[in-house]
Amino acid sequence: AAEEGFDIDEIDAELDAAGHGPLPVLAVVGRPNVGKSTLVNRIIGRREAVVEDRPGVTRDRVTYEATWNGRRFKLVDTGGWEVDVLGIDAAVAAQAEYGIETADAVLFVVDATVGATDTDEALVKIIRKAGKPVVLCANKVDGPSTEAEAAYLWSLGLGEPYPVSALHGRGSGDLLDAVMAALPEAPPQTFGDSPVGGPRRVALIGRPNVGKSSLLNKVAGEERVVVNELAGTTRDPVDEMIELGGKTWKFVDTAGIRRRVHLTAGADFYASLRTASALEKAEVAVVLIDASETLAEQDTRIISMAVEAGRAVVIAYNKWDQIDEERRYYLEREIERDLVQVRWAPRVNVSAKTGRHMEKLVPAIETALEGWETRIPTAKLNAFLGELVAAHPHPIRGGKQPRILFGTQAGTRPPRFVLFASGFLEAGYRRFVERRLREEFGFTGTPISISVRVRE
Ligand code: GDP
Numbered sequence: 001a002a003e004e005g006f007d008i009d010e011i012d013a014e015l016d017a018a019g020h021g022p023l024p025v026l027a028v029v030g031r032p033n034v035g036k037s038t039l040v041n042r043i044i045g046r047r048e049a050v051v052e053d054r055p056g057v058t059r060d061r062v063t064y065e066a067t068w069n070g071r072r073f074k075l076v077d078t079g080g081w082e083v084d085v086l087g088i089d090a091a092v093a094a095q096a097e098y099g100i101e102t103a104d105a106v107l108f109v110v111d112a113t114v115g116a117t118d119t120d121e122a123l124v125k126i127i128r129k130a131g132k133p134v135v136l137c138a139n140k141v142d143g144p145s146t147e148a149e150a151a152y153l154w155s156l157g158l159g160e161p162y163p164v165s166a167l168h169g170r171g172s173g174d175l176l177d178a179v180m181a182a183l184p185e186a187p188p189q190t191f192g193d194s195p196v197g198g199p200r201r202v203a204l205i206g207r208p209n210v211g212k213s214s215l216l217n218k219v220a221g222e223e224r225v226v227v228n229e230l231a232g233t234t235r236d237p238v239d240e241m242i243e244l245g246g247k248t249w250k251f252v253d254t255a256g257i258r259r260r261v262h263l264t265a266g267a268d269f270y271a272s273l274r275t276a277s278a279l280e281k282a283e284v285a286v287v288l289i290d291a292s293e294t295l296a297e298q299d300t301r302i303i304s305m306a307v308e309a310g311r312a313v314v315i316a317y318n319k320w321d322q323i324d325e326e327r328r329y330y331l332e333r334e335i336e337r338d339l340v341q342v343r344w345a346p347r348v349n350v351s352a353k354t355g356r357h358m359e360k361l362v363p364a365i366e367t368a369l370e371g372w373e374t375r376i377p378t379a380k381l382n383a384f385l386g387e388l389v390a391a392h393p394h395p396i397r398g399g400k401q402p403r404i405l406f407g408t409q410a411g412t413r414p415p416r417f418v419l420f421a422s423g424f425l426e427a428g429y430r431r432f433v434e435r436r437l438r439e440e441f442g443f444t445g446t447p448i449s450i451s452v453r454v455r456e
């Protein structure tokens with residue numbers, strides 16, 4: 001069930017900030033008892049949680065998130081209003097106007113077994129005036145015998161009536177196809193400066209001499225490199241398209257790798273600029289570490305840069321051909337001690353020299369990208385949070401016990417969560433929630449962020 005006090009506008013703002021455009025909104029409009037609630041339940045499959053339960057004029061207006069054919073949209077059920085002293089027409093009209101106002105399209109529901117009433121006609125006028133795209137649902141067409149009654153609804157002048165049985169599901173697929181055609185596309189998801197799509201963008205980063213250019217040469221193999229001269233000079237391709245594991249990948253900013261920087265003053269500064277610029281363009285970072293040497297502070301700093309940039313992360317230990325038993329023992333301890341904060345990153349142990357385990361690179365990158373793009377449906381997340389809160393409540397502080405009321409995943413790439421709580425959640429508890437989230441849902445190879453909104 002929904003908790004009081006969270007604000008859909010705030011969640012929307014989060015989604016926008018995460019690079020998702022606002023979802024298109026469909027208002028379900030119709031007079032009482034035509035089957036709006038039944039239809040809404042049918043569309044959302046009764047799976048989705050209520051994401052908004054804000055008091056309307058007389059009763060609640062409820063917003064749900066729904067998906068059809070991979071497209072997400074919001075569904076506003078304007079039903080459930082009580083007829084007040086103004087009488088049925090005024091109440092229904094107010095309800096419809098209220099719902100239509102914020103919608104991108106209208107799903108107008110009529111009871112086909114009753115036919116068009118005066119109230120329905122009044123609603124048609126309001127819908128026409130709003131000028132929004134409309135899909136006409138002729139509901140309660142439970143079988144072929146009532147199909148003919150749906151045809152009478154052509155008289156409303158809203159185009160083709162879609163015969164549907166909200167109760168049994170009959171015709172709802174065709175109806176939803178029509179709805180999707182009426183709704184505007186969600187604005188394309190963008191990331192950084194380029195739209196999503198095309199080859200995935202990989203940044204190969206790591207401190208000098210860990211083997212970046214050797215690895216690049218190994219995976220590229222001279223003749224397979226497709227030179228892609230983007231913003232670079234004609235001599236220095238900025239990015240390279242490389243085929244790996246049957247797919248094309250864009251290794252960004254490879255010019256910075258191939259252009260050897262000698263150990264002069266400012267080389268470190270240059271290297272860190274290159275790392276930052278590669279991360280800026282990439283979706284996933286492969287952080288290369290020289291396994292034959294003691295883990296350096298610079299290694300952990302580069303990992304932190306990738307995490308803070310919000311990129312998927314794969315850690316590749318290179319020069320594995322030079323590892324003996326003793327070094328391996330110390331390496332494991334270094335990882336335990338210094339890389340706990342990226343315990344979630346997939347690890348591959350490779351050798352650019354011998355080609356060892358090169359084939360493991362692509363699966364690791366793909367796993368990390370998958371985690372990076374994972375979205376947990378609101379209902380599932382809240383079922384999980386409910387159990388977590390019940391089993392492991394926040395410790396009592398100053399006589400009070402802050403509680404998580406509701407959570408939502410506000411974004412992906414990387415996953416971002418917003419928790420609404422009745423009080424301040426301590427850092428330790430937030431880390432605990434993150435750990436449990438990872439145990440439950442995976443998120444291999446991706447940083448995740450959790451922000452908390454306190455409700456008084
Ligand atoms: P709302 O007031 O518009 O939200 O309507 P409801 O969804 O509450 O439905 C009103 C009544 O119509 C309920 O008794 C439903 O079971 C019934 N109903 C809804 N859809 C159908 C349908 O497709 N076929 C039939 N036979 N009854 C339906």
Ligand code: GDP
Nearest residue numbers: 208209210211212213214318319320351352353
């Ligand atoms: P970059 O500065 O990160 O691009 O590193 P380079 O690719 O230039 O490699 C630095 C040195 O490490 C070179 O002498 C390479 O031959 C050597 N090297 C790179 N990868 C390996 C490896 O897997 N095994 C061994 N033994 N040496 C390597």
